[in-house]
Amino acid sequence: MLSSSIIKQLIAIVGEERLLLGPEDFQNYGIDRTTIWQANPCAVVLPGSTEEVQQIVLLAKEFNLAIVPSGGRTGLSGGAVAKDGEIVIALDRLNEIREFNSLDRTVTVGAGVITERLQKFAIDQGLFYPVDFASTGSSQIGGNIATNAGGINVIRYGMTRQWVAGLTVVTGAGDILELNRGLMKNNTGYDFRHLFIGSEGTLGLICEATIQLTKAPEETVVMVLGIDNFPAILDVLQIFTSKIDLTAFEFFSQLALDKVVAHQGHAVPFNTKAPFYALLEFETKGSEGLDLAMRLFEHCVDQRWVLDGVVSQSLSQASALWKLREDISETLWEFQPYKNDISVRVSRMPDFLVEVNELIERHYPDFDIVWYGHIGDGNLHLNILKPEQLSSEDFVSQCSAVSNEIGQLLAKYEGSVSAEHGVGLLKRDYLHYSRSPCEISLMRAVKSAFDPNGILNPGKLFEAQGQ
Ligand code: 2HG
Numbered sequence: 082m083l084s085s086s087i088i089k090q091l092i093a094i095v096g097e098e099r100l101l102l103g104p105e106d107f108q109n110y111g112i113d114r115t116t117i118w119q120a121n122p123c124a125v126v127l128p129g130s131t132e133e134v135q136q137i138v139l140l141a142k143e144f145n146l147a148i149v150p151s152g153g154r155t156g157l158s159g160g161a162v163a164k165d166g167e168i169v170i171a172l173d174r175l176n177e178i179r180e181f182n183s184l185d186r187t188v189t190v191g192a193g194v195i196t197e198r199l200q201k202f203a204i205d206q207g208l209f210y211p212v213d214f215a216s217t218g219s220s221q222i223g224g225n226i227a228t229n230a231g232g233i234n235v236i237r238y239g240m241t242r243q244w245v246a247g248l249t250v251v252t253g254a255g256d257i258l259e260l261n262r263g264l265m266k267n268n269t270g271y272d273f274r275h276l277f278i279g280s281e282g283t284l285g286l287i288c289e290a291t292i293q294l295t296k297a298p299e300e301t302v303v304m305v306l307g308i309d310n311f312p313a314i315l316d317v318l319q320i321f322t323s324k325i326d327l328t329a330f331e332f333f334s335q336l337a338l339d340k341v342v343a344h345q346g347h348a349v350p351f352n353t354k355a356p357f358y359a360l361l362e363f364e365t366k367g368s369e370g371l372d373l374a375m376r377l378f379e380h381c382v383d384q385r386w387v388l389d390g391v392v393s394q395s396l397s398q399a400s401a402l403w404k405l406r407e408d409i410s411e412t413l414w415e416f417q418p419y420k421n422d423i424s425v426r427v428s429r430m431p432d433f434l435v436e437v438n439e440l441i442e443r444h445y446p447d448f449d450i451v452w453y454g455h456i457g458d459g460n461l462h463l464n465i466l467k468p469e470q471l472s473s474e475d476f477v478s479q480c481s482a483v484s485n486e487i488g489q490l491l492a493k494y495e496g497s498v499s500a501e502h503g504v505g506l507l508k509r510d511y512l513h514y515s516r517s518p519c520e521i522s523l524m525r526a527v528k529s530a531f532d533p534n535g536i537l538n539p540g541k542l543f544e545a546q547g548q
């Protein structure tokens with residue numbers, strides 16, 4: 082509970098209507114897409130400018146109050162969960178699109194701009210913002226940057242980091258920093274911009290960003306292939322990427338397809354059933370690209386890697402094929418999945434797949450496992466579905482134990498325990514499988530430089546100091 086004097090001071094900064102104290106607001110703003118923790122903030126504030134964010138941080142610093150920064154709350158690792166009486170600073174009102182420059186191909190946006198709005202803005206300027214994923218309709222650009230969001234186009238365009246040309250942040254010390262200012266070249270020492278990207282709100286609050294846009298791709302088509310076995314997915318990836326610049330290479334299992342078809346009513350891509358499906362997207366460049374893709378497809382069939390396939394004939398067919406992949410995560414929510422978001426280098430994927438598959442079969446003989454992900458980036462989303470008869474607590478504790486073994490395997494393969502969803506609360510105990518003790522202690526030192534009182538998102542990424 083906040084004291085009435087702090088409540089008064091918050092109202093003086095943001096105005097009465099922008100300070101929310103109701104249980105519904107707490108529920109709405111206090112959690113992300115994870116379902117493990119209960120929302121329990123002490124207040125939700127909605128500042129309207131960077132200066133207001135700064136004043137709130139200075140107040141919180143003076144009274145040693147913890148803050149949880151909040152964007153669209155579509156995260157899957159508990160990075161935006163306020164479970165311990167924190168003040169949630171929601172950036173929804175920083176939602177202006179300003180300063181588009183066609184020569185620089187940059188646009189400056191408030192942190193609260195919804196990702197899809199930025200994508201549409203880019204298209205209206207004849208340009209393209211390539212970071213794309215299923216929750217772009219509600220995620221905010223500030224949250225995307227704080228978690229370095231990935232998605233379905235990483236194989237061609239990289240992660241959010243690649244598209245951030247400048248940032249305005251308020252640090253935990255209450256300083257406003259303008260980082261890189263949209264420059265393409267700027268070799269003037271440490272690039273703090275990159276520290277804030279992916280920092281999960283532990284160093285500062287991102288208030289504004291200058292985003293680099295690019296040329297839109299030419300016409301693209303989507304191909305869905307039925308794949309005979311696990312290793313064959315990588316054979317298909319290898320042959321296609323050696324000849325064609327793909328914009329996406331995703332995969333999903335038959336079980337993932339069954340669930341999406343049953344729950345969303347989508348049509349199957351073709352009648353042949355296959356253990357796995359690969360979804361490829363590429364630019365056609367006239368008929369040349371398509372002819373080449375068809376020849377590669379035939380080669381894959383001859384090799385018995387591919388059992389069947391379909392190529393989109395129209396934009397609407399392409400988007401229907403995309404839905405088979407993009408709707409998997411949402412479809413699985415009702416099964417209370419335990420999520421793994423892991424990666425290894427693509428070249429190590431064949432060996433890693435054999436070992437992780439063996440580990441999963443050994444530990445989860447009776448569980449439904451849904452395999453899917455951005456396999457072209459070396460990123461697997463392994464969702465374990467909760468058996469109905471098992472309690473949530475037992476399920477999470479069993480899965481957490483297996484996560485330690487997956488962590489050990491990832492350490493052996495020099496992989497990552499969180500490829501794109503971030504660490505937050507969910508992956509905190511596994512961070513040491515991907516980062517050395519020296520790195521983790523340097524991370525803590527960086528945090529204390531930007532957030533000396535440890536008020537920003539305490540407990541996310543690593544345990545709060547003194548706990
Ligand atoms: C996706 O690729 C998202 O669909 C969500 O990153 C993955 O829910 C998941 O495990």
Ligand code: ZN
Pocket residue numbers: 232454455462501
């Ligand atoms: Zn993903």
